[in-house]
Amino acid sequence: MHRRTFLTTVSAAAMVAAAPKLALAQELAYGLTPGRPFEGTTINVLSVVTPQFDGLRLRDQEFTDLTGINVEWTFIPFGSLQERVNAEGIAANGAFDVVNYLDSWGPPNAHWLTRIDDLMARDGISMDRYPPAFARSAQFEGETLGFPLRAHAQLMFYRKDLIETPPATWDDVVRIGGELAESHPDIAPLALYYNNDGNRQNLFIWINFLWAAGGAIFNDDFTAAWTSDEAIAATEAYIGLHTEAGVTNPNSLAFVEQDARQSFMQGNSAMIPVWWWAYSGFINPESSTLTADQVGFVGMPSYEGTTATYAISMPFSISTYSANQEAAWEFLKWLSNPDMDRANAIERDVGGESIVNNVVTHVSSLTDPDVNAANAGIQAAAYDSLANSDIMPQIPEWPEVGDILSAAIAEAAAGGNVRELMMAAAEQSDRVLRRAGRIE
Amino acid sequence: MRDQTLKYLLVLPAVLVVFATAVWPLIESLRFSFYQGRTDRGDFPQNWLGFENYTWAFLYEPPFWNSVYVTALYTVVTVVLTTLFALGLAMLLAPGGKLRSGVQTLLILPFAMSPALIGVSFRFMFNPEFGLFDAFFGVVFPPLADVSWLANPDLAFAVIVMADVWGWIPFLTLVLIGGLASVPQDTIEAAQVDGASGWRVFKDVTLPQLLPVLAVVIILKAIFSLKTFDQVFMLTNGGPGTATQTLSHYIYITSTRYGQVGYAASVAWLMVIPMMVLTYFYAKFVFKKDDAP
Numbered sequence: 265m266h267r268r269t270f271l272t273t274v275s276a277a278a279m280v281a282a283a284p285k286l287a288l289a290q291e292l293a294y295g296l297t298p299g300r301p302f303e304g305t306t307i308n309v310l311s312v313v314t315p316q317f318d319g320l321r322l323r324d325q326e327f328t329d330l331t332g333i334n335v336e337w338t339f340i341p342f343g344s345l346q347e348r349v350n351a352e353g354i355a356a357n358g359a360f361d362v363v364n365y366l367d368s369w370g371p372p373n374a375h376w377l378t379r380i381d382d383l384m385a386r387d388g389i390s391m392d393r394y395p396p397a398f399a400r401s402a403q404f405e406g407e408t409l410g411f412p413l414r415a416h417a418q419l420m421f422y423r424k425d426l427i428e429t430p431p432a433t434w435d436d437v438v439r440i441g442g443e444l445a446e447s448h449p450d451i452a453p454l455a456l457y458y459n460n461d462g463n464r465q466n467l468f469i470w471i472n473f474l475w476a477a478g479g480a481i482f483n484d485d486f487t488a489a490w491t492s493d494e495a496i497a498a499t500e501a502y503i504g505l506h507t508e509a510g511v512t513n514p515n516s517l518a519f520v521e522q523d524a525r526q527s528f529m530q531g532n533s534a535m536i537p538v539w540w541w542a543y544s545g546f547i548n549p550e551s552s553t554l555t556a557d558q559v560g561f562v563g564m565p566s567y568e569g570t571t572a573t574y575a576i577s578m579p580f581s582i583s584t585y586s587a588n589q590e591a592a593w594e595f596l597k598w599l600s601n602p603d604m605d606r607a608n609a610i611e612r613d614v615g616g617e618s619i620v621n622n623v624v625t626h627v628s629s630l631t632d633p634d635v636n637a638a639n640a641g642i643q644a645a646a647y648d649s650l651a652n653s654d655i656m657p658q659i660p661e662w663p664e665v666g667d668i669l670s671a672a673i674a675e676a677a678a679g680g681n682v683r684e685l686m687m688a689a690a691e692q693s694d695r696v697l698r699r700a701g702r703i704e
Numbered sequence: 705m706r707d708q709t710l711k712y713l714l715v716l717p718a719v720l721v722v723f724a725t726a727v728w729p730l731i732e733s734l735r736f737s738f739y740q741g742r743t744d745r746g747d748f749p750q751n752w753l754g755f756e757n758y759t760w761a762f763l764y765e766p767p768f769w770n771s772v773y774v775t776a777l778y779t780v781v782t783v784v785l786t787t788l789f790a791l792g793l794a795m796l797l798a799p800g801g802k803l804r805s806g807v808q809t810l811l812i813l814p815f816a817m818s819p820a821l822i823g824v825s826f827r828f829m830f831n832p833e834f835g836l837f838d839a840f841f842g843v844v845f846p847p848l849a850d851v852s853w854l855a856n857p858d859l860a861f862a863v864i865v866m867a868d869v870w871g872w873i874p875f876l877t878l879v880l881i882g883g884l885a886s887v888p889q890d891t892i893e894a895a896q897v898d899g900a901s902g903w904r905v906f907k908d909v910t911l912p913q914l915l916p917v918l919a920v921v922i923i924l925k926a927i928f929s930l931k932t933f934d935q936v937f938m939l940t941n942g943g944p945g946t947a948t949q950t951l952s953h954y955i956y957i958t959s960t961r962y963g964q965v966g967y968a969a970s971v972a973w974l975m976v977i978p979m980m981v982l983t984y985f986y987a988k989f990v991f992k993k994d995d996a997p
Binding site: 346348350353354369371373374375376458459460461514515517519523526527530532598631660661663664667670672673675678692693700 | 743764839942963
């Protein structure tokens with residue numbers, strides 16, 4: 265052995281021996297590759313703006329300390345994220361190693377997102393750590409595109425000071441709405457959002473009705489399935505909350521989800537079915553007139569005896585154009601570890617910054633007593649909501665078909681004929697999918 | 705170096721910038737329009753289609769024709785309303801007076817605002833729960849008290865028209881004030897001496913001499929109305945349904961949201977046709993040679 269080789273070997277052994285045992289244990293816990301093989305690498309991350317991911321960013325020094333990999337975050341508001349993600353796919357230059365996107369944008373961009381199934385198998389990670397709907401939202405054609413680090417379940421929020429027993433069915437919603445109209449005529453019973461000025465938000469509640477009625481969006485051959493009798497009846501029931509039962513806020517036609525949340529927070533509406541992440545805003549004195557004592561939440565109401573909810577996620581994936589895919593995988597392993605998922609929903613101060621976040625995605629966090637204790641039990645309610653939950657169709661053409669449906673729902677709520685509009689939407693959808701080659 | 709060579713060298717950077725930022729993208733977009741060109745597939749742009757994108761738009765896409773209709777109606781309504789209001793204001797302000805400079809300064813403010821900001825502002829002002837305009841119109845016209853403007857197809861269209869007219873009146877007013885200043889005062893005075901009424905003076909003396917400026921104003925406004933995107937995007941995003949989806953918005957959604965760059969490029973090139981016609985007339989009026997004395 266040469267003298268230099270001997271000295272180098274001894275030095276390396278000494279360094280390993282001197283390394284803190286805790287750090288080594290953490291590396292093993294997160295499944296990180298030992299030996300810091302990617303030291304000095306910088307990975308660029310494109311992410312949506314959210315307090316949840318601020319919490320992750322504020323903790324990333326731990327990752328750098330463990331691996332020697334530096335992380336540069338670029339945060340984009342949700343409204344501009346889709347264009348940015350699509351632009352990354354077209355530019356194909358690997359400007360971002362890791363990208364964050366809404367699950368329904370995954371299929372159109374799947375041709376440049378790295379499949380991680382082999383990497384997960386190699387490093388002993390299973391998608392079973394997520395609820396099935398969350399796991400499916402990060403997969404495409406049976407392969408895994410990334411980890412659903414931000415994901416949402418639907419809940420029904422209601423005013424505890426106005427409503428004694430929360431609704432368990434949509435019939436209950438109508439009944440409670442009638443009672444409220446008499447006892448509190450100045451407050452609209454239900455804030456819904458029928459407007460199609462958004463990311464197909466008016467489909468989110470509609471799809472509860474559709475699935476509960478046994479309906480579907482597509483048939484096996486991708487022709488429209490929302491024209492079946494039970495699907496039309498479910499759609500009429502959803503629209504009927506506004507046009508017939510009259511329990512919705514009169515402005516629900518103009519509302520997008522954000523407007524409906526505002527209406528609830530300002531005390532103008534008594535109930536709102538919406539994503540669970542909205543809770544922190546509902547009880548935040550800076551954004552809401554309501555207090556935690558006034559805001560309650562339960563699972564989504566059932567329709568025709570069945571509760572079927574819609575789940576959504578924002579996965580993180582590795583770009584195939586990235587020159588640092590292995591380093592990016594190390595980052596994803598660390599970023600998605602269950603300990604941090606849990607801590608990010610409990611700790612309210614990270615690196616001297618205030619972080620209020622109740623979003624977790626691991627089953628272990630959703631069912632964790634400490635996480636639930638720190639967040640009024642909303643994770644447990646979300647977990648129940650996810651018991652019979654599904655996602656939107658995972659095909660590249662969904663954004664266009666979804667917009668067609670969304671426009672039809674908006675027009676129906678404004679007084680249009682539900683059956684005619686849904687039939688017309690089906691024709692248009694078939695044409696889109698035929699042009700894309702999905703329908704023969 | 706000869707002057708002849710130098711002048712070309714001096715112009716070259718500007719030519720290169722124009723080529724890189726305008727000519728080359730135009731050529732590329734024309735090329736894409738003959739391909740399938742979907743961003744949700746690999747190997748962009750894929751599958752040569754010839755004129756299939758163009759024929760598809762014409763024959764099989766109701767949303768395309770809807771956006772053509774919306775754009776045409778929007779252009780006609782905004783051009784007529786903006787021109788009439790601007791002409792009226794110009795006639796009021798042209799004589800001058802103490803307040804004119806102050807009013808002119810105030811007038812320029814709406815035009816100085818970005819269309820996107822106008823869109824956001826109007827969206828807030830027509831918010832059904834706390835919107836200023838929504839409440840105001842509800843008081844002035846009681847039948848509109850419980851109407852959600854942005855949820856009604858006709859009223860949503862009216863809102864985007866209002867926002868556009870409000871934003872454009874000031875600029876056109878200032879242009880027309882300039883045009884009125886160039887109308888010879890002696891012809892107007894001669895008509896007045898002959899006993900012509902104010903309306904006759906305007907119709908038979910002022911308007912004919914203002915026509916070249918008016919034509920430029922109308923064509924310019926029509927070009928901008930045809931291209932309208934920002935306000936629609938921020939105010940209604942083409943909704944409710946597709947009631948306010950202009951061609952520009954349709955092209956944007958089709959290309960960036962649905963990834964159909966080839967098809968969107970073909971629609972964009974179809975949109976170029978009326979723009980070229982309008983630009984031709986605009987150039988004809990602006991660069992018209994004066995008649996020989």
